[in-house]
Each structure stands twice: as structure tokens, then as C-alpha cells.
Amino acid sequence: MKNQYNTRAIMASLLICGFVGMFSETALNIAMTNLMEVFQISAATAQWLTTGFLLTLGILMPISGVLLQIFTTRQMFTGSLISLIVGTLIAALAFNFEMLMLARVLQAVGMSLLLPLLFNTVLVIYPPEKRGAAMGFVGLVIMFAPATGPTIGGLLIEYLTWHYIFWLSLPLLIIGLLIGLKYLKNVTDVTKPRIDLLSVLLSTVGFGGIVFGFSKAGEGAEGWSSMVVVTSIVVGLVALVLFILRQNLMNVPMLNLSVFKFPMYTIGLLLILSCMMIVMTSMIILPMFLQTGAGLSVFIAGLMLLPGSALNGILSPLVGRLFDRYGPKWLVTPGLVLVAVMLWFLTTISPASSVAFIVALHIGLMVGVSLIWMPAQTNGLNQLPPELYPHGTAVLNTLQQVAGAIGIAVAISILTGGMEKYLHSSSDPTQLTEIANAMTVGSQSVFWFTMLIALIGLILAFFIRRVVNHEERYSAH
Template sequence: MISLIIGAFFSILNETLLNIAFPQLMVELKVSASTLQWLATGYMLVVGVLVPASALLVQWFTTRQMFLGAMTLFTVGTLVCAIAPGFEFLLTGRLLQAAGTGLMLPVMMNTILVLYPPEKRGAAMGTIGLVIMFAPAIGPTLSGLILESLQWRWLFFMVLPFAVFSVVFAFIYLKNVSQPTKPKVDVLSIILSTIGFGGIVYGFSSSGEGHGGWTSPEVYGTVIVGGIALLLFVFRQLKVKEPLMDLRAFKFPMFSLTTILLIIMMMTLFSTMSLLPFLFQGALGLTVFASGLLMLPGSLLNGLISPITGKLFDKFGPRALVIPGSAFLVIIMWFFTQVTAETTKTTFLILHICMMVSISMIMMPAQTNGLNQLPPRYYPHGTAILNTLQQVAGAIGVALFIGVMSSGQRKFLETSTDPTSPAQMAQAMVSGVHNAFMIGLGFAVLAFLLALFLKRTQSAKE
């Protein structure tokens, strides 16, 4: 578990490590915000495309082979990012990092389901929550601290030795926990999965790039193609004897409910983490370091609370945590819709802390509860489904919210008497972020309504 946690922490950390550097990278690499978002969206897109195949790979390769292969890919990607001469090379390195992350997440989740009985999984998943929740949450803070005195390349140079250490540590200590069964490889399923998930995320990402938005054939065309491919993928999985991703896991009601709840939560989490740096630096005029520092307490608390919520889940079940957590999130998101350029830093600090606490009360308890209902043969498929949809939801969330923010900014400046003045530009940023947070509030309300239907689960019989 230590081997897996070390590797996963640094790979997942990279999902948000660059977010706070976006305004700086826009200037240095001479690209727009919507182009630059591909460093975040592309990362999650690759993870989302790769994770469906992980259910198959986990059954084809040993734990050691999967983890060492994933970490080696991630390490090579980190090196490419560190020495990248321009945006294209930086994006290539990010995609290599993402390939490593996409293969690692399901290995970690599947290992927990194999090693721990259902009554102890909450605490184990809580420890993993330190990684899955804490790493992306603390990414902006760490990068803010680094960027205050060093160039953006150090965001990767500093991760590199830890990645190498993780490979060496795992090579020495990591043991295999499952035996490969080598099921049949269905190539058509892999193709449909890649086109389906890839098309939908690409379409959403392109919608914010200003080429006509949703009226552009490139945008709605890829979403339609992706949607059709996904439908064909679903039919294919229900038809073949050995599916790539066994969607019969959805016949277990709490697993289905958990999946929808986690999709909403990931869209809210990743989009909020992307919006706040723009708001802090664009509207409040804060430095990169100050922005990172403002998000530090919430990030730390989020990581520290995850193991506690895991233990509370083992004792009291999901409803005692998820219902109050989601109610709390609705209140926090409403407050975020009320912020202005005059809102104090203390208010932002408190709101961010409260949001991270509420998310830690929802994510891991709900996820553990959903997976607990599955019979053992569905473990690789259940973890693949949850990880795939969370990553795709995060990618769509970032694209959607940054698109809404950019659109709100444009509309405000079009009606402005002096669109070039710093005060008006700050107001435009606040206006755009307001629009995005209103959608976030809608998601939070939906999460609360779903939480009311949660029930404690036992492992179901086939």
C-alpha cells in the first residue's frame, strides 16, 4: 500500500499542479486561456480514455507489472515537461504523465478491495482519500510556493526525484495481490471506448475556444460522434461474453447512485479548483504565491479529514456523512455566487476551507459504499467505471466552467464603456466567475437530493 500511495500521490498531484501557473504560462507560452486549459483537460481526457481498459489490464498483468509500467510512463512524461521548449512539448509530456496516472488509479482501488474486508474498507479508502483528494487539492498551493521564487519548469523538476524513488521503492517492496486471468481482448470495445469518451471531452473542451461555441460543427460534431460511440460501446459490453468494462455492475442500485453522485462532485471540485486561481489573480490582483497560500488551509484540512471520515463511515454508514456534507456544500456554493472584487481574503479562506471539508465528507464515504455492494468479480470493473466517469466529469467540468467564465467576461466587456481599464477587466472576471458558480450551485443541489437516497450496503451475491 505504501508503494502505491507514494506513486499515486505524485501522479494525481499533477492534475492540478499547473492550474495556479495558468496566468503566468499564458504570457510565457503566448497562448489563450482556452488553449492552455488543454494542459488540464488533456490530462484528464487521457486518464478517462485509458481507465476503461484498466479493468482488462488488471486481469492481464500482475500488480507489480501494472504499477512499475505506469510509474515509468509518468516519470518519462515529467522529464519531457521539465525540458519542454514550447506548449506542444509541454502538452505531450502532460499526456504521458496522464497515461501513467490512468493506469495507476484502478490498480490502487482494486488492491484495497482485494486486501480489506467490507467492514474495514472505509478506513483504508480514507487513507487513499489522502491521495485522491489531498493531492489535487494541495497542487495549486505547492505550485504557488514554487513559482514565487522559481520558474514553472521546477514544478516538474521537483516531482522527478520522487517519481524515480517511487519506481525504485516499488521494485524492491511491492508484492502481487492478484493472479492474472488473461480474459479475451475485445479490440472493438477499446476503439469504441476511446472514440466515445475522447469525443465527448474534446467537444466540451473545444466549446470554450471561441470558434463559434456550440454552433461550431467541430464542437457539436465530436460530441455527437462521441455520444454514438458510447451508446455502441454500452450495447457491445452487454452483448460480449468477456466485456472490457462490465456494465452489469449498474444493476446494483447503490453503485449506480454513487456513480451519478461522484460525477457531479468531480465536476464541482475540479471546476472550482480551476476558477479560483483566475479569480484571485485576475480580479483580486493577488500574486501566485498569495493565491496558493489562500488555498493551503482548506487543502491541508481536506487531506487530514479523509481518514477520519473513512473511520466514521465504517462505524455509522454513509448517510451520517454524505447528507450533512452535501447540504453544507449547497450553502457554501451559494456564498461563492455572492463574491465580488471587494470580498475579503478572509472570506475566501473560510469558504474554501468549508468547501473542502464538505467534499471530504461526501467523496470517499459514497465511493466506498457503492463499491461495497459489488460481488468480488466486479471489483476491477466497478473501480474502472468510477475512475473513468470521475475523470471524464472532471475534464468536462473544467471545460464547461472555464467556457462559461470566458463567455461571461466577453459579454461584460462588450457592454462596458471602457473595456481596457483594469477596474472593468476585474469586474468582467467577477461577472464570468459568478455565472460559473451559479452552475456549480445547481450541481450541489442535485448532489444533496441524490444523497437523500443513499443506504448502507452489504456485498451482494451474484
């Protein structure tokens, strides 16, 4: 029954589109300074291009589990791609900030439908013993695209204009759409559950409030003490508690939280969230340190982070195959040890550190992450019965966005706190060397924080074990 799908073509179309969506996300981050000049906007306003994107994902991801049961695979795919293509076209033509902002929201709508569809399709069209390798390719896209974004983005900005980030993406999306329309079959069961508007509202306010609050905390001068930040996080948390209570009382919940009854799913999820925080934090702090602390250009900073991120992506399919053969424990535990050691070395970086040393540490960090991410995720999802796949992927994708926003916000506030403390006691706080030293102190504090996360992950890893999948249990022939 499993062989009726053209798995290669289906994966190709989903992965091309996923790649482009993730690529434009980070390619635009490197263009922020450039966009601030072009549109005459402040850093806080420019930050909305990222915050708005994350916020849209945070709001739509929790609903994706229900959408996967209301619409067929082809309808979801077509809808997500039309949103991505229209958004990318508007971005490519954008001549003011508002137009670009609208484009980013449309792109985020597309991505928030595409990512859950991608995970869910892999779970449906591949048998459990081949899922590791397939998820490895998903990992390749999810890690490789954001990694190449800053480097290619930096090149395009240097020689052309930022518009080309989107002009480059457009033909790829159209190719992905055409392959998908030809080969993608309806793989999910359409059960047409009733949409509970109160659940949608609570989830929107809950996840949206938390992502918004943490994103705001990372950018403003007031930081965590800002009324907007405190209010939106508190309102978000209250709405989330009500959302959870409501889901537990419903016969057919919008987001089925019984996924947390499966211990390996929960451990896998926690390991992925800790990885997400470590990756997002290092992706933001290292370029800042390389530019302000070590005085390197945007393009060089982007290039220095490329080998680690590229290797992480390239290793992903290999790690997936190793997982299929050996299970999660022998990959996840060494991965976390490697990550913790690299982060410990990163707490010692200074403007005197050599380029090779920093590149080597980043490579070690990203190799460690690739050993943790895919095995933890696949093992966790494998424990779920098929009817919980849409919910499992929805919870996973939603909480990843939340963890990313929290990680960035905490990192930025530790960084600025460390810098301010150093400059406060400095005799000449405006001198460039002193600013570089302050950046170093702040960055080191952030890496102590991420090392702590890695050590918590390492404790969790001791409890991970290979799952006997539901399907294997029933079809042991």
C-alpha cells in the same frame, strides 16, 4: 488470508506515486502563463498540456478494467511507474512545447494505469470493515496533491523555474517504485480475457470525443458553436451508445456495465460525479476571480485555496473511519447541505469580499466535499461482488475524468457568457474595475450552476443506505 500482505508498505508505494502524479497535474496549471511566454505559444496551445493529459486518461481508463485482468499487479505497477518516471524526466529536461507535450502524455499513461490499480488493490487487500479508513488515505492523496500543486508550483516558478516541478517529483517516483518492487505482491486474479478491438475503438472514440469536445468548448472564442466541438461531442456520444450496446451483447465484456445493477454503486457514482464537477469548477473559477476580480497575485490566490483543500485531504482518513463505524448516510447528507450553503454564499462574492470570507467559504466547501466523496465511493464499491471490482473502479475513474472535463467546460462558458453580457452593456468595457465587475457577475453565475448540482446531489443522498457486503454475506462466521 487477508493478512499476508504488507499493507502499509504496499499503500505507501502506491500513495507516494499517486501523490506525485496528481501534484504535477495542478502544479503545471499554475505555470501556464509562464509557459506561454517561455515557449511563445497561445493560451489555446498551452491548454493542450491539460487537455492532452485528460484525453489520455479518458481513453485509457475504460480499458484499465481489462488490463487489470491481463497483467499481474506488479506488471501494471512497474509499467505505470516507468511511464510516469520517463514522462517526468522528459518534462524536467523539456526545452520546447512538443517535448513537454510528449512528457504529459507519458505521465497520463502512467496515471491512467496507477489510479485504477490503487483502488483495486485497496478493495483486495483490506476487508470491508477496514476499507473506509484505507480509502480515506486514498482520498487524502487524491485531494491533497492537487491542492498543494498550485502553491508549491507558484513558489517554484517565483524563485526557480517551472522545470523544478518535475525535478522535485522525480526522486519521489523512484522511491515509490523501489518500495513497490520490494513489497507489492500480485493481488489480482489474472484471467487473460480476450481484448475486443472493436470495444477498444468505440470506447476510445466515445470517451475521447466527449472529453476532447468539452475541453475544446471551454477554451476557444467560438465555444459551443465551434464545428470541432459539436462534431467531436456528437461522434463521441454515438460511439458511446454503440460501445454500451456492444458490452451488453458480449459474454465477457471489456467494461462490465452490470455494475449499474447495484443501486448503491450507482448512487455513489452520481454523488462522486457531482462532487467532481463542483471541485473542478471551484478550482478553476476561484483562482480566476481572485486574480482578475480581486486583483491578487497568483501565489496569494494559490495560498488562499490551500487551507480548504489541505483540510479536505487531512479529514479524509477520519471520515473513512467514521464511515466504517456509522455508514454513509450521516456523513453524506450533512456534507451536501454544507456544500449547498457554501455555494449559495459564493454566489454573493464581489471584489469587496474580504479574503477571510472567501477562504472560510472555500474551507466549508471542501470539508463538505470530504464528507461526501469517500463514504459514497466506498459504500458503492462495497456493494459489488469481487469479480466486478476492476470494472467498478474503471467506470468510476473514467466517468470522473468525463465529469471533470464537462464541469470545467460548462463553468468556463457560463463565466465568459456572463462577462461578455456585462461588458456589452458597460459604458467603458476596457476599464479594469469594469473587467473586475464582469468577472464577478460571471463567477456568481457559475456558483448558481454548481449550487444546482449540489441540490440534485442532496436529493440523491436521501436514498443512500449502508451496504451489506458480498464477502460479509458469505463469510458470516
